Amino acid sequence: xxxxxxxxxxxxxxxxxxxxxxxxxxxxxxxxxxxxxxxxxxxxxxxxxxxxxxxxxxxxxxxxxxxxxxxxxxxxxxxxxxxxxxxxxxxxxxxxxxxxxxxxxxxxxxxxxxxxxxxxxxxxxxxxxxxxxxxxxxxxxxxxxxxxxxxxxxxxxxxxxxxxxxxxxxxxxxxxxxxxxxxxxxxxxxxxxxxxxxxxxxxxxxxxxxxxxxxxxxxxxxxxxxxxxxxxxxxxxxxxxxxxxxxxxxxxxxxxxxxxxxxxxxxxxxxxxxxxxxxxxxxxxxxxxxxxxxxxxxxxxxxxxxxxxxxxxxxxxxxxxxxxxxxxxxxxxxxxxxxxxxxxxxxxxxxxxxxxxxxxxxxxxxxxxxxxxxxxxxxxxxxxxxxxxxxxxxxxxxxxxxxxxxxxxxxxxxxxxxxxxxxxx
Ligand SMILES: Cc1cc2nc3c(=O)[nH]c(=O)nc-3n(C[C@H](O)[C@H](O)[C@H](O)COP(=O)(O)OP(=O)(O)OC[C@H]3O[C@@H](n4cnc5c(N)ncnc54)[C@H](O)[C@@H]3O)c2cc1C
Numbered sequence: 046x047x048x049x050x051x052x053x054x055x056x057x058x059x060x061x062x063x064x065x066x067x068x069x070x071x072x073x074x075x076x077x078x079x080x081x082x083x084x085x086x087x088x089x090x091x092x093x094x095x096x097x098x099x100x101x102x103x104x105x106x107x108x109x110x111x112x113x114x115x116x117x118x119x120x121x122x123x124x125x126x127x128x129x130x131x132x133x134x135x136x137x138x139x140x141x142x143x144x145x146x147x148x149x150x151x152x153x154x155x156x157x158x159x160x161x162x163x164x165x166x167x168x169x170x171x172x173x174x175x176x177x178x179x180x181x182x183x184x185x186x187x188x189x190x191x192x193x194x195x196x197x198x199x200x201x202x203x204x205x206x207x208x209x210x211x212x213x214x215x216x217x218x219x220x221x222x223x224x225x226x227x228x229x230x231x232x233x234x235x236x237x238x239x240x241x242x243x244x245x246x247x248x249x250x251x252x253x254x255x256x257x258x259x260x261x262x263x264x265x266x267x268x269x270x271x272x273x274x275x276x277x278x279x280x281x282x283x284x285x286x287x288x289x290x291x292x293x294x295x296x297x298x299x300x301x302x303x304x305x306x307x308x309x310x311x312x313x314x315x316x317x318x319x320x321x322x323x324x325x326x327x328x329x330x331x332x333x334x335x336x337x338x339x340x341x342x343x344x345x346x347x348x349x350x351x352x353x354x355x356x357x358x359x360x361x362x363x364x365x366x367x368x369x370x371x372x373x374x375x376x377x378x379x380x381x382x383x384x385x386x387x388x389x390x391x392x393x394x395x396x397x398x399x400x401x402x403x404x405x406x407x408x409x410x411x412x413x414x415x416x417x418x419x420x421x422x423x424x425x426x427x428x429x430x431x432x433x434x435x436x437x438x439x440x441x442x443x444x445x446x447x448x449x450x451x452x453x454x455x456x457x458x459x460x461x462x463x464x465x466x467x468x469x470x
Contacts, residue, residue, distance in 0.1 A: 051077035051171070052369050054192055054205040056178045056218050059088065061337025061354035062211030063161035067105055068362030070168035074369055077203065078170055079194055081177035084162060085155040089237040089316040091261045091273045093119060093151040093250050093348045096136050096144030097435035101355040103145070107164050114160065115266040116152035120248045122348075122430050126416030127256050127409040129301070133249065133423070134430025144436035151250070151265045153239075157351075181208065181221045181333070188374060189222070189332030206369050206377070208333045209361070211354075214321055216339035224325040224335065233258070234281045234319035235345060236288050237273045239265070239312050244305040246270055252346065253302060254405075254412050259346060260295070260302065269312060275345060277407075278320050288315040321345070328388055329381035331374065336361050341392070344403050347433045353392065356435075360387050394439025398432055401442075414455045425450060 053069055055062045058080035069076045094102075102108040121135035137147035166172050175196060182191035182202055191204035210218025219225040243262070250263035258276035265271045274295050276284070284291040292315050297303050321342050328340040337354035364384035371377040405412040419426040425447065431437030441447065449456075 049077065049194075049201055049203040051075050051203070051205050053077070053207045053209060053365055054079065054203055055170075055209040055211050056192060057210070057212035057216075057337070057339070058082075058084070058162045058165075058172060058174070059158055059211065059213060059337065059354065060161055060351050061339070061358055062209070063158070063165045064101070064105065064355045064358030065209055065211055065336055065361055065365070066165035066170035066172075067161070067168050068358060069365060070165060070170040072362065072366045074366055076165075076170040077205070078162070078165065078172045079176040079178055079192070079203070080172070080174050083174050085159050087313075087316060088154040088158065089235055089273075089318040090154050090271075090350070091151075091237065091250075091263060091345060091348055092154055092157070092265045092271050093263050094149055095349060095352045095433065095435040096146045096149050098352040098355055099150060100145035101352075101359055102150075104359075105161070105164055107160050110160050111150060111152055111157065114152060114156050116150040116157075117264040117266040118148040118248070119151055119250050119263060120148055121250075121427075122433070123247070123249045123251045124416065124419075125251070125253045125301070126413045127254055128413040128416070130413065130416040130420050132416055132419035132426040134419070134426040134428075135249070136427075136431060136434050136436075138423070138427045139431035139437055140424055140427070142431055142437045144431070144434055149250075149434060151263050151271065153265055153269070178212070178217055181218065186374075187331065189330060206332070207365050207381075209365065210333065210335040210339040211337050211358075213338045214318070214323060214342055216335065218333060219325050219335050219339050222330045222333060224327060224330065226324050226326055232278045232320035233275050234278055234284060234317065235273055235275045235321070236284060236292050236315050236317050237271065238289075238292060238315040239269050240272055240306070240309045241268055241270070241312055242309040243270045243272075244307070244309075250348070253299070254409070254416075255299070256409050259406055260299070261345070261348075273345065284317060288317045291315075328385045329378075331378055331381075334361055334365065334381050334384060340388070341396075343395070344399050344406075346402055346406055347399055349395065349399075349433060349435065352435050353395075356391065357388060360384060360391060394443065395432075397443055398439045415451050417454045418451045421454075422450065
């Protein structure tokens, strides 16, 4: 068993880990990233990034690389309710707010994550792939001072002033710290794959909410579309054994979707993940911090996980730099605690919106009513999409007036069976 040392060890080289490593290395901190995977590696994801993610990509100096790699540009989101009502929110049409860009970007994770990790290396971070962290190392006071790593046949202990858990949904760092918690609400599973040749792929992402889950569809560049089927765990029997047949069958049973797949061909394996209702009590412990999915998982419906990972990294890095330079353990703890406070301030509005959207998705009559309101009032749809696009403050859709207008059809006595409306443009 050999020993490795760095000022900061980051467990996980996905968007959260790579961006944290980049910002720390840029600030002159000695950083080591450990990832159990070999890159390029895939990750079940709908692969869409909000317009505001482009601001951080630009700040990291990779926005043009992402675009040159063939990312698709998405003008907004089109959402169809179980009753067939469709509303379309467009970023460029939000009243009173402008995003960093008027479009979101979508790119295969096999490409995006490689670009981000390479950027961290260029800035000076050391990356070790195929390096699986198995446990945390503590000192006599309980403070985290390192990790145990398995690299092939070799086992090491790696020591650091701070360990960052950027190791995703089932974060070992979060679990070993006793910080992982399960969110209440419906537990869902996701199946993600790619097709070419789907009919009618437009300039916006699509979400189709069904009575038994939801279906996402988006251009991810190069003529390829990302397809995601998300179902409650109770409806996912058979998904684990033969995920491809599960997806085929799910699509075949939707008359509004199936014809569009008549000439389509699947071009990647079906990846399954979930359940994903996870969060953490807090995102720090003495000697450690959490970022990205390891800290909190956003429901995939809103497509905000990558932005949250990048933004979380941007918030965390200065606090870690302060913790590393701190003269005493108490000062280091104070810096990490300050990160957690900032994170809660930054994301709590979004968590509320996420809970609201999650409730609507889990309860079809509510989704039908909200979709009807948003189809009748396109400006409300643009605002909602602007919030999920990360450039409109969450408070805009949490205001009593907005929420009241959202449920207005119900107050006026409209039933979910009201004939379908469409504001597709
Ligand atoms: C179905 C689905 C659809 C989604 N769609 C979108 C979308 O359209 N847009 C969006 O923004 N977000 C979406 N998300 C969320 C998004 O995928 C995540 O929020 C994002 O990947 C979080 O990045 P991360 O760096 O925190 O974690 P990850 O990307 O999961 O990276 C974690 C890394 O840690 C490594 N790791 C794990 N354990 C260990 C260990 N023990 N030792 C060493 N390394 C380890 C892994 O190999 C991995 O590389 C979706 C998620 C799902 C499930």
